[in-house]
Amino acid sequence: MLALVDCNSCYASCEQIFRPDLRGRPVVVLSNNDGFVVARSSEAKALGIADLEPFFKIEPLLRRHKVAIFSSNYPLYGDISHRVMETLKGFSPEVEVYSIDEMFLNLQGLQEEWLSYGQRIRTTLWRDVRMPVGVGIAPSKTLAKLANRAAKNIAQCHGVCVLDTPYRWQWLQKRMPVDKVWGVGRRLAKRLGHLGIETVYDLARANPKILRRHTNIHIERTIEELNGTPCLGLEEQPPAKKQIYCTRSFGEKLTELQPIQQAVSLYASRAAEKLRGQGCLVAAMHVFLHTSPHEPNYYSRSVLVQCPYPTDDSRLLAGLAKGAIAELYRPGHRYMKAGVGLVELVPRSLGQGDLFSLGQSKRAGEVMQTLDRVNRHFGRGTLFLGAEGVHKHWKMRQAYRSPSYTTRWAALPMVQI
DNA sequence: TCTGGGGTCCTAGGACCC
DNA sequence: TCTGGGGTCCTAGGACCC
Numbered sequence: 001m002l003a004l005v006d007c008n009s010c011y012a013s014c015e016q017i018f019r020p021d022l023r024g025r026p027v028v029v030l031s032n033n034d035g036f037v038v039a040r041s042s043e044a045k046a047l048g049i050a051d052l053e054p055f056f057k058i059e060p061l062l063r064r065h066k067v068a069i070f071s072s073n074y075p076l077y078g079d080i081s082h083r084v085m086e087t088l089k090g091f092s093p094e095v096e097v098y099s100i101d102e103m104f105l106n107l108q109g110l111q112e113e114w115l116s117y118g119q120r121i122r123t124t125l126w127r128d129v130r131m132p133v134g135v136g137i138a139p140s141k142t143l144a145k146l147a148n149r150a151a152k153n154i155a156q157c158h159g160v161c162v163l164d165t166p167y168r169w170q171w172l173q174k175r176m177p178v179d180k181v182w183g184v185g186r187r188l189a190k191r192l193g194h195l196g197i198e199t200v201y202d203l204a205r206a207n208p209k210i211l212r213r214h215t216n217i218h219i220e221r222t223i224e225e226l227n228g229t230p231c232l233g234l235e236e237q238p239p240a241k242k243q244i245y246c247t248r249s250f251g252e253k254l255t256e257l258q259p260i261q262q263a264v265s266l267y268a269s270r271a272a273e274k275l276r277g278q279g280c281l282v283a284a285m286h287v288f289l290h291t292s293p294h295e296p297n298y299y300s301r302s303v304l305v306q307c308p309y310p311t312d313d314s315r316l317l318a319g320l321a322k323g324a325i326a327e328l329y330r331p332g333h334r335y336m337k338a339g340v341g342l343v344e345l346v347p348r349s350l351g352q353g354d355l356f357s358l359g360q361s362k363r364a365g366e367v368m369q370t371l372d373r374v375n376r377h378f379g380r381g382t383l384f385l386g387a388e389g390v391h392k393h394w395k396m397r398q399a400y401r402s403p404s405y406t407t408r409w410a411a412l413p414m415v416q417i
Numbered sequence: 418t419c420t421g422g423g424g425t426c427c428t429a430g431g432a433c434c435c
Numbered sequence: 436t437c438t439g440g441g442g443t444c445c446t447a448g449g450a451c452c453c
Binding site: 422423424425426427428429430431432433434435 | 440441442443444445446447448449450451452453
Binding site for chain 1: 444446449452
């Protein structure tokens with residue numbers, strides 16, 4: 001058996017921790033660049049605010065109902081998430097952090113009554129972190145995902161759903177549309193619909209071999225998992241990424257080359273930082289630039305850049321990205337977004353140059369180590385490349401950002417006694 | 418419901434080569 | 436100029452996730 005614990009309206013709940021005056025009130029959190037709604041408190045949901053609703057469309061409604069609005073504050077959410085995960089580690093020796101707000105727990109070998117175990121997880125997280133969660137318990141990851149959904153949506157569950165017998169999971173599967181299954185998106189659901197598969201139960205009963213021919217390889221595994229046979233193990237160590245992207249929309253449309261070059265310099269060094277974290281070097285980089293697809297004369301170009309030798313040096317990668325973006329840039333457009341992807345990764349141990357060019361110097365590696373150490377200790381952005389520019393006018397919009405209560409001394413909450 | 422973020426992986430199809 | 440095969444590299448975009 002395993003459990004999936006998922007924070008309720010994660011970002012909105014994080015904001016409420018340090019703003020108890022907002023408990024019981026509608027709260028929404030916006031995506032990067034204040035684009036659209038990515039988290040809603042239950043009171044906000046009750047107002048009919050849909051998930052992923054563009055902010056500009058519903059702003060009047062939010063104002064009318066005095067909804068508390070927040071820009072995404074990832075330093076805060078990351079820190080709260082860390083506290084949640086640390087607390088959960090007390091409930092299982094083997095855990096997988098699946099995303100910022102979800103964790104799988106291996107319950108193998110525990111002698112527990114699952115329903116009360118799930119409730120204990122909930123009350124502990126509320127007591128220690130003030131984070132409301134849903135708990136799904138089942139024999140496979142895919143079923144635990146379904147159970148978690150039920151825990152949140154069916155009031156009688158009181159936040160915990162245990163699917164430990166075929167009777168129980170089939171009861172649920174018959175009442176859930178197939179697109180609620182983990183790994184079945186909008187497109188696949190439509191194709192399954194054409195094959196007469198409407199509910200999760202239909203999918204669980206389908207012939208995996210036949211279905212695989214119509215869809216993809218993963219579907220066989222999903223069907224097994226829906227029938228209680230675990231096919232996906234817990235991944236305590238996240239597998240190494242095959243590619244690493246950093247892409248952002250600009251806070252305002254950009255027409256000049258220089259600020260775009262500054263932005264991609266930042267994206268390149270961010271991606272390089274992740275690359276070093278995974279102990280890899282990169283041999284080729286993908287760089288792209290485009291205007292808004294919602295405006296006329298949509299312009300979009302990308303290019304693959306070969307590195308002179310496998311590297312993890314932010315300075316080299318930022319320089320290459322700047323050069324590439326100059327090639328892609330054409331005057332006369334209003335650019336909305338650019339990005340950098342490290343796409344050909346090699347383990348550091350294999351990072352050798354060819355006969356005619358030397359590999360990355362030892363010194364460059366040491367400089368990067370020092371850069372990372374300083375930024376880890378004093379906070380990201382303490383040391384940065386001059387190529388990124390100092391003022392960064394193109395940075396994303398964050399008009400409603402809360403203080404980073406737990407990660408900046410200056411933002412420490414004050415208590416009056 | 419065409420969806421104004423970001424990340425990762427995958428695949429179709431074109432260009433070019435032998 | 437058209438036709439046939441097979442491979443690699445690259446770009447664009449789809450699909451799914453949170």
